[in-house]
Amino acid sequence: MKTEATQTAISAVGLRKAFGEKAVLDGIDLEVSRGTVFSLLGPNGAGKTTVVRILSTLIRADGGEARVAGCDLATEPDGVRRAIGVTGQYSAVDGLLTGRENLILMADLHHRGKRAGRRAADELLERFDLVEAANRTVATYSGGMRRRLDIAMTLIGGPRIIFLDEPTTGLDPRSRRATWEIIREQVRGGVTIFLTTQYLDEADRLADRIAVLDGGRIVAEGTSEELKRLVPGGHVRLRFGAPAELDAAARVLGTAARDDDALTLQVPSDGGVRSLRTLLGRLEDASVEVAGLSVHTPDLDDVFLAITDRSGKEAVSR
Structure with missing residues (x-):
């Protein structure tokens, strides 16, 4: 172990x-x-x-x-x-050397030995799709190639x-x-x-x-x-097939945001399997049929902005 x-x-x-x-x-x-x-x-x-x-x-x-x-x-x-x-x-990388020369130089610095170093250089050129450019100076390479x-x-x-x-x-x-x-x-x-x-x-x-x-x-x-769940704003959007089903679901779920034109309810949720199972179970117990659903969670941009803004404010207050 x-x-x-x-x-x-x-x-x-x-x-x-x-x-x-x-x-x-x-x-x-x-x-x-x-x-x-x-x-x-x-x-x-x-x-x-x-x-x-x-x-x-x-x-x-x-x-x-x-x-x-x-x-x-x-x-x-x-x-x-x-x-x-x-x-x-x-x-x-050295722009005056070729791609292969750059690799061989690095192999020599690692004491790979002449034959082993050149073999490793050739294998890496193939692996990184640089064989055709191997004998061109790196100054001619694109940013991605470099x-x-x-x-x-x-x-x-x-x-x-x-x-x-x-x-x-x-x-x-x-x-x-x-x-x-x-x-x-x-x-x-x-x-x-x-x-x-x-x-x-x-x-x-x-x-x-x-x-x-x-x-x-x-x-x-x-x-x-885990980081996305740190930021509020996640929700499940439930879509229903008829106004009567929307009304019934709204009674069951209470504070969900309602859109009568789209026949949807927006329910706060972390998007996890357990919370989804609980949500759908409540509707099933009330015999309310859901036509469709989509899960919306904060992305890392939301997390990054919220966390760094919060830590910055805390630093100022200290």
């Missing part, structure tokens, strides 16, 4: 970081399970990139403790570096944990979807992804767990569905 430690890819307790008098991280706690996508959201300047830079050993924290891939961040930084790959907001090459260079060392800091910023929709599929493929292979993003739909589609960073603190954390 695996222990909790072997199941955890990244853990942090009380991480703090200040630049001058400005506290960027004010004691944050994180835990990321192996083989999952963990997404860190936050407004511009919230400290997302600072978290990535600390956890990837690029800068030191001012306080707190962290372990990455089982290695203590402060005392075993080389062990952390051997286990991770990092792709920043901007592609770290991003795919950048991630391929991150993978050439075989990392167990990958930090992706806003990897799809500036990409067109097709390139974003291609990047999403690359991320999913890595997770299917057991790799852990730590993702920061400005795109809430990206976190919604990819992340197993999401944390919202604001004011130097984690102000909310959970699955996408």
